[in-house]
Amino acid sequence: MNRIRLISGLAITVLLLFLGLASLLAPQKDYSENENRNLASFPKISLSGLADGSFMKGLECAITDHFPLREKLVLTRNRIKMALGHKDIGGAYIGKNGYLFEKVTEKDINTDLYKKNLKRIHSLSEEYKNIRFNVMLVPSSGAILKEMLPSHAQVYNAEALLSLAEEELKDCRVIHLTSPLEQAAESMQVFYKTDHHWTENGAYVGYWILTNGEGAYKTLKTLPGSDELLGTLYSKVLTNPDTKDTINLPVVEKDVKVKINGKDASLYCKEKLEEKDKYAVFLGGNHGLAEIFGTGKGNILILKDSFANGFVPFLTKDYAKITMIDLRFYSGSVKTYMAENSFDDVLVLYELNNFANDTNIAKLGL
Amino acid sequence: MVFSSILFLCIFLPITIVLYYTLPKQCKNAVLLFSSLIFYAWGEPKYVLLMILSISANYLFGILMEKGRRKAVLVTAVVFNLGLLAFFKYTDFFIININNLTGADILLLKLALPIGISFYTFQTLSYVIDVYKGKVSPQRNIAAFGMYISFFPQLIAGPIVRYSDIEGSLKSRNESAENFFNGMMRFSCGLAKKVLLANSIGLLFDEIYSGGRADALTSFIGALAFTFQIYYDFSGYSDMAIGLGKMFSFTFPENFNHPYEAESITEFWRRWHISLGSWFREYVYIPLGGNRLGKGRQILNLLIVWALTGFWHGANWNFLIWGLFYFVLLLAEKLFLLKAMKKCPKVLKHAYTLFFVLLGWVIFACDKESFPFTEYIKCLFGANGFISEDSLYYLNNYLPLFVILTIGATSLPAKIGKKIKGLLEKEDCNCGINGRSMAALTGNFKNKKNSTTTTLTRKRSFLLALCIIYTCTMIGFSIVFLLGDTYNPFLYFRF
Known part of the structure; x- marks a missing residue:
């Protein structure tokens, strides 16, 4: 049993890391046509960016925007919200x-x-x-x-x-x-x-x-x-x-x-x-x-x-x-x-x- | 960094786990300290220096305390820690009020509040006080000590862990697959509470509050939304912290115990933010004399504790009033209300508790000068009419979510979880015993033994599979929601 626990815990960890790396290393897209907006681009590392935290914030936005299958997943989220009775989404x-x-x-x-x-x-x-x-x-x-x-x-x-x-x-x-x-x-x-x-x-x-x-x-x-x-x-x-x-x-x-x-x-x-x-x-x-x-x-x-x-x-x-x-x-x-x-x-x-x-x-x- | 972000879930956490479990034992504390500092520096690059200062100073205080002049060291340590907290958190509040009162024009410092400072200051204080009292011996290993202060799971939103709680774990821990998996499951539950529930309903309160004065039903829906938001957000954070701790084989104290099921305000506070309440009892209320110095003094002590509790939540009048609001309620309960309510039906007790808790959250949440809580409470009682199209729209939109939130706030889901966990553990040891005794008893009746063990294994496997599916689903859906959410607030930036 503990073996199953270990394997599943490890598998989840590795999967998460895989998704994270995929978002970091995936080919860059600048624009999302479906959402009609510019995607966040990956920030360049700089001392000032590190000191004032703008690098971290930029990275955070960029990794979210480049997550594998993001648009499909957002659609899933909105479907769930609609199923829960929400009548307005994203304004x-x-x-x-x-x-x-x-x-x-x-x-x-x-x-x-x-x-x-x-x-x-x-x-x-x-x-x-x-x-x-x-x-x-x-x-x-x-x-x-x-x-x-x-x-x-x-x-x-x-x-x-x-x-x-x-x-x-x-x-x-x-x-x-x-x-x-x-x-x-x-x-x-x-x-x-x-x-x-x-x-x-x-x-x-x-x-x-x-x-x-x-x-x-x-x-x-x-x-x-x-x-x-x-x-x-x-x-x-x-x-x-x-x-x-x-x-x-x-x-x-x-x-x-x-x-x-x-x-x-x-x-x-x-x-x-x-x-x-x-x-x-x-x-x-x-x-x-x-x-x-x-x-x-x-x-x-x-x-x-x-x-x-x-x-x-x-x-x-x-x-x-x-x-x-x-x-x-x-x-x-x-x-x-x-x-x-x-x-x-x-x-x-x-x-x-x-x-x-x-x-x-x-x-x-x- | 916050737990509810892709960067934490998909980069920071897995890398920390991999490093922690692959590096040799003597590096493990260093891995956790280092990753904690990165975690902290992520949102507050400058204040990580403050954190390092605080760690080094308190490390020295602990060691000096052993060398004599204990009282002098203690006083210095308390002044130092509270001084930092007061300087960063309360200076501007006092300047504003002095300016308002005297017409002076002292410039504001406008410092950003170092995240989690209220939490880690309380941890350092508990450490130096416990060392002073001789309850614990000072930590000589700076990595272990630094980790106690800055350990990322509980760094930014608690629970407030006392040094004695994890002293042993700092030295050596028994990492196990069971701890790791159970911790991950607990974490996934907390993450879902924060991302799926708290964020979804929090948006509603923000929309209603920013919309200005509204009718009674809308105001009530708004207050209820905040009541749920803060519970799911805060207890979700605690679940995540406890789960993360468990993944590295630390055991943190529980922080929430279904507070909205309480039958009195006294009980509510025994179930809400437990680690804060017990900190104040241990380090303020009891040292002040508690209830040992007569009724008058006890009331004064309670007043001090609740004023401080309120003020701890943020440097603003509404938090102070919120604390005093609870002082009045708790005092009334202590003096006569609890006795008087004894024979009341349960429903009434719940209604009474929830009513005042909800009112309390209105005081807590309404911090805009243009729309103070007094005005909100007026709206709640119909100053702007009782019902409107807006209120019906909100009801239409959020009723199913409110039902989920209500069920989730009861102890029902936890009971089911405990039952499954209990079965799983029972089956674990049953199987061991059965297996062995069967073997001993039956000897050559091999077939029988096999079939019993198989059914047991099947049941266990089924339950475990359920746990795995639950964990994956919660993390998966949380990520899905995080990707689409523009609304993902950090409520404790003022704590």
Whole structure:
């Protein structure tokens, strides 16, 4: 009996060591596509790193990130948690019908920052009284598809935030998308299930309301993009890969030209459909400055986050030039840019909670 | 380093085991001392010097004590040890309060607290006091002494081991496969308690507390979550320590004995963090006179002990109040409550105990100035309404886990474990005796003997296989959870 004890104790020890060494010596991976994040890299040994403990901390993170079969094991963990009744994992709600939602509750909204951001937009509109300002803050999927949330799960109050925007932005047109999206959701899918973005249907609802149904893009026509999307929310939960989303690409005129940070590019970056982050098919992701030359008239400036990427194809029939500035990546001054170029319209297009918590809007310098 | 990390489980521990069991006997203490210092330096590279200073100083104190002027050495030793503890742990607290009181503007030291300093200071104190009293003779081997202070299993979160408990083991130990395996099993149980249970439920308390003032049900769920978290975390750490000790053939004192099953606060403290309670009794309460100097003096002694116990848990007012809260309860029980409760039904006694323990944890856990425990208690009693969608959501999410936690906190799992262990040991010796007596009795009836032994062996093998599967499962699942957890707090950084 003692022999069995000894052998099993020894076997466990050796197995543990094997796993540890395998994590240390395994080929390095820098990025986890499924989780959409950079993996910790192994730190270099240095005296200062040893003295202040940063070497040890780095090693600890790196060995955890490079553990054999880590992603599969994390998936197992999440399955166990779900089996125990947990309805949110890694900051995402596990909803009904395969829907995942970003868990953004009232507590996660920085109301002070939100007000400040609104004031900044307001000051900008004050400075350019001759430009039409449209502000489209899209409620997140959880705030629209409430009945798909897990029972009793809470999300922030989008209507209250939008009323606040209405109060702060006297000279702008604040576009309320809550009820149009809710209505549309009854007959079509307006948000992806595994990703926090809106689908082409959702974006088209936004376009329809923005243009009061008078835009040049009369009916929604799409080409299939990919039906293999496992989006940002899937990356948080790493589970139920049985549910995959379909990305469709709105059909646009052939002669639409795109320049990104001054270089030629295209509206649809099809090679992204082969990668994990398939939503990046729209313009190849987020860029500081993207210019799109459409077939319509006039100039529009869009201050945006990624919600605008799937939306902008619809505008190509309405404007001659669409300038998209993503403040998170734009290093220049928006004021200077606006002084050097003339615009007929400005559109502020963000996901509502992202706008509320974005510290980059301060870059407007107002 | 903490036990609940991949680095400890898959690198540090196996390497230490391999070195320990392959190197010759005279190196074993050195292996453990060296690995303990690395273990400590891992999280606190600078403070390992403090640890070495503390080891050398107390080693000298022990030896000097033998050479005469015992009292002077003892006083120096106590001042030295308590001085270090006070300097690193309490200075800023006093400065803040002096600043607040007098409007002075003394700069804070902002020192990081050396991990485990409260635990190892108490160990060094018990050593010098015991040497002074002549209970133990001073340790002359510095490796053995250094190991007593810094031995990694109990270094950072106890149990507080008294020198006399392991004096013999420091010199020589009988390593055996049984100790090694049983130790590993105990360790795996503690690891699972910490990683699978404490971390899972701890997240809930943090979420509720950081969310600010809530309704009564949510607040109650939050308080219950912390009640479970601290029990599973702390007793899990103790299990891991005891198990690790056993793997190297040390026997540490038990530290928890199903405290939430207690029928009174007095009993709760006999079952919770036992090594701390007995340390205070031995080195504070009894030297102060205990209950031998009249009722008035006894009450004063209790007050001192409980104020210190509270303060030991952290340099903050809420810990002091938490200690005094228990002083009041224990005093009431001593004076009349225990007598009055004698005829109460058991359910009521449990409910009474758990209610106050839970309230105590609220005092203990709520340390934010913006949301002090007084406010939390108000919420607990409905100052913000009684029920909300949030509370129902939490209930929906965590009910199965709460059921598991409740069953796990009773003595039921331990009883099952003991039963299996008992059977295994009984079968072990039964088999030996049976085997021999059978052989003696039966002589040529070989067939009969064989069949009896085989059934016994089969039963034993089955139980042992169960133990092996349990150990592997617990370690395996803990690793799986560690890989995905961003939440893995170390609760004793303030102790």
